[in-house]
Amino acid sequence: MTIPSGISERLQVAADVADALATGRPVVALESTLISHGLVYPANLEVARASEAAVRESGAVPATVAIRDGRLVVGLDGDALETLATAPAGSVMKAARPSLAAALTRNGWAATTVSATMVAAHAAGIDVFATGGIGGVHRAGGAGPSLDISSDLDELARTPMAVVCAGPKAILDVPNTLEVLETRGVPVVAVGQEEVPGFYARSAGVRSPQVVADAEGAADLVATHLGLALGAAILVCVPVPEDAALADDVVRAAIDRATREAEKSRVHGPDLTPWLLARIAVLTDGASVRANTTLIVNDARFAGHLASSLVARGFRRR
Secondary structure (H helix, E strand, O other), rough: OOOHHHHHHEEEEEHHHHHHHHHHEEEEEEEHHHHHHHHHOOHHHHHHHHHHHHHHOOOOOEEEEEEEEOOOEEEOOOOHHHHHHOOOOOOEEEEOHHHHHHHHHHOEEEEEOOOOOHHHHHHHHHOOOOOEOOOOOHHHHHHHOOOOOOHHHHHHHHHHEEEEEEEOOOOOOOHHHHHHHHHHHOOEEEEEEOOOOEEEEEOOOOOOOOEEEOOOHHHHHHHHHHOOOOOOOEEEEEEHHHHHHHHHHHHHHHHHHHHHHHHHHHOHHHHHHHHHHHHHHOOOOOHHHHHHHHHHHHHHHHHHHHHHHHHOHHHHOO
16 A cells, blocks of 8 residues: 555654664554543543553554644654643544544644544554544434444555454444445454454454454464455454453443434434443443443553564564
8 A cells, every 4th residue: 555645744753663663663553532532531641551551561662643733643752642631622633534634734633533543553654553442333223224434444444454442332333334344355353252342342242254362363364464465454353351341231221222312312423422432431330431441451452462473473564
């Protein structure tokens, strides 16, 4: 995949990240929307720091991505993480591929979602990205399939890298999300179990198209897929640790109720996902937030092991 010169010209890669890439050491990209829009202070800062620490502990260099004053910053320092975590509500723009130009033509900070983080990370030469859960096809409120589909899916289809997550977000139509990914040529693999992880829960109740036992098995599959240069990402799904997971019936009940309330309140579009996640947190007495924070750090740790395994195999992007 050729990196557009306009993207490369706007990259600002931190010195430690640039040094790791230049010397062939493993690097893991992390998104910043989780900090500015996903969690509240101080939990957002604690999770951001814990995610970076988990990447380092697994032998890789973390590269949290954000936008500042027209530059795609790949690798934030501690002060930048704190600035994003403590920014007043509404002051940090949420940037995805469709809004990337708008985010780059304004002063100040913008936080990158899955799609925008993938654009910047791939342009910088990073092959592994860790997030919490990907976006996908939202549940249909009436007859027929939903047309509310996240730009994450198209990004996965066009940007070749390994994306580690805990599965599609639990509020989504998981079977239809997997169908879209299959149609777009994006391999989906579950780690250590037969079913796709269910974000808050261990399972989404849907059989995974592919299964590997551990990070080593994932590295074999990732290296082969990216080595074929097919142009698409590979989605590596890691279940939330058992001690933080919610029971399947608890998750389903909370999501069903929150979804009905969202329809009644006519919440839709970009506002839907944060509204649902916030409502589910209330309905589960905060258990969903605890699961979310745990899986974010767990994904970062696994991604570090994956990136390290790829480097140990001598993998190089074609």
